[in-house]
Structures are given as structure tokens and as C-alpha cells.
Amino acid sequence: MNPGTKILTTTGSGQSDPEYDSGVTRHNVPPWRQVIWLICMLAIALGGGVGGPLPAAAHALPERFYPQRDSTLGAAPTEVRIVLDGDVEPAFSAIQVTNAAGQRVDKGNGRIDERNRRLLRVGLGALGPGVYRVTWRILAIDGHWTEGAYVFTVKPSE
Numbered sequence: 001m002n003p004g005t006k007i008l009t010t011t012g013s014g015q016s017d018p019e020y021d022s023g024v025t026r027h028n029v030p031p032w033r034q035v036i037w038l039i040c041m042l043a044i045a046l047g048g049g050v051g052g053p054l055p056a057a058a059h060a061l062p063e064r065f066y067p068q069r070d071s072t073l074g075a076a077p078t079e080v081r082i083v084l085d086g087d088v089e090p091a092f093s094a095i096q097v098t099n100a101a102g103q104r105v106d107k108g109n110g111r112i113d114e115r116n117r118r119l120l121r122v123g124l125g126a127l128g129p130g131v132y133r134v135t136w137r138i139l140a141i142d143g144h145w146t147e148g149a150y151v152f153t154v155k156p157s158e
């Protein structure tokens with residue numbers, strides 16, 4: 001298999017990525033992740049997925065987001081949760097939340113839930129009004145990366 005046919009490479013924040021608005025970018029591998037990318041490709045090769053369609057059940061994509069993408073909330077959420085439609089490798093799955101200045105506002109505990117491998121979650125500090133960006137990535141058990149970002153807004157209290 002030519003990895004180039006499956007792996008898209010991009011650089012930058014993703015803000016200018018045409019797929020950004022969809023909130024989902026498949027197989028997006030920035031340069032700093034190349035070591036993990038190699039591990040991923042090895043996993044795909046060892047998994048026998050070379051050159052043919054992989055079982056749909058092995059893929060994993062987000063199914064629901066809380067808060068919802070592009071939503072505006074009257075009260076600050078205390079957690080961000082993403083429900084996935086397939087199993088992932090917890091060690092290579094991550095979620096972060098930043099404010100408009102790009103500063104982390106999550107509690108640094110972003111992870112796959114211990115009891116539910118299809119729930120990616122992270123706790124939040126006390127959020128004031130503003131626009132917040134959720135960045136996530138997951139490594140499905142078939143070795144395929146998916147990552148994306150979306151925003152939600154917390155309204156000023158009245």
C-alpha cells in the first residue's frame with residue numbers, strides 16, 4: 001500500500017483546513033506526530049488491513065458532542081464529552097479545550113473513560129463567557145487516526 005493514498009498531511013493549526021468546518025479530519029498527520037504515525041502504519045500493516053477495505057466496525061468516529069458543535073450555552077459546562085461509534089486505543093486518544101487566546105482551560109485529564117471505551121472526556125475549569133475550542137484525536141483499533149476541532153460559546157450571564 002502506498003501510505004500517501006490514505007494519509008493526508010497538513011501543517012498549521014487546522015483553522016485554514018477546508019475540512020475544519022466539518023469538525024472532522026480523517027488521517028491528518030502533522031509532522032510532529034510522525035513517530036506515532038509510524039506506529040500507526042505498523043499497526044495497520046500487522047493488522048492485515050493493507051490494500052483492502054477494512055471492516056467498518058473497526059473504525060471509530062465521533063457520534064455525539066457535548067457541548068454540541070457551534071452551540072451557545074447559557075451556563076458554562078464542567079466537562080466536554082465526545083461519544084464515539086467504535087473502540088479506540090486509549091493511550092493514543094486525546095482531547096483538549098482552549099480559550100480564544102489559545103490557553104488551555106481543561107483540567108489536563110482528557111482521556112477515554114475507564115469503563116466506556118467509546119467515551120472521550122475532559123474536565124473543565126470554571127469558564128467565563130467566551131468562545132472555546134475543543135481539539136480531539138482518536139486512534140481506532142484498526143489503526144486509523146481521526147481528529148478534529150470545533151468551538152462552542154459560553155454566553156455572558158444576564
Ligand SMILES: [Cu+2]
Pocket residue numbers: 054058059060140142143144
Ligand atoms: Cu479505519
